[in-house]
Amino acid sequence: MAKKMIRPIRSEADYDAALKAIERYFEHEPKPGTPDADRFDLLALIIEDYERKRWPIEPPDTIDAIRYRMETGGYTQADLGRLLGSRQRASDILTRKRSLTMRMACKLHREWGIPAEALIAPPPTRGRRSAAQAPTRRPPDRRYWR
Numbered sequence: 001m002a003k004k005m006i007r008p009i010r011s012e013a014d015y016d017a018a019l020k021a022i023e024r025y026f027e028h029e030p031k032p033g034t035p036d037a038d039r040f041d042l043l044a045l046i047i048e049d050y051e052r053k054r055w056p057i058e059p060p061d062t063i064d065a066i067r068y069r070m071e072t073g074g075y076t077q078a079d080l081g082r083l084l085g086s087r088q089r090a091s092d093i094l095t096r097k098r099s100l101t102m103r104m105a106c107k108l109h110r111e112w113g114i115p116a117e118a119l120i121a122p123p124p125t126r127g128r129r130s131a132a133q134a135p136t137r138r139p140p141d142r143r144y145w146r
Contacts, residue, residue, distance in 0.1 A: 065118035
């Protein structure tokens with residue numbers, strides 16, 4: 001059986017064909033170093049690249065990431081307070097009254113294993129308008145200048 005050349009995925013049809021082509025390797029895994037293993041690796045790479053571009057996964061919100069780690073790791077707010085210096089500071093961060101500093105982010109990454117990307121993501125902008133969206137200022141009414 002002749003195998004088709006592996007090409008970049010540019011459409012849903014290409015994606016479906018690549019999934020179908022790689023599917024057979026899941027039941028009969030190729031031996032490393034063989035042409036089938038190389039084909040499997042290439043298919044996996046182009047599928048992963050297409051999925052990353054087509055359905056990107058944004059890092060979680062910083063506070064959500066901290067809360068998730070607290071829940072899965074069995075940590076309490078008191079544990080967070082000890083790590084960050086005080087219970088009040090931990091409370092302020094969890095209620096979004098205070099921003100996380102780079103030093104705090106480093107501690108959370110190093111001590112609790114929270115991905116740095118989740119801790120240092122820029123905060124969402126709150127109602128800021130770009131210059132193009134800003135309302136134009138109306139000139140003063142000249143009839144009142146007399």
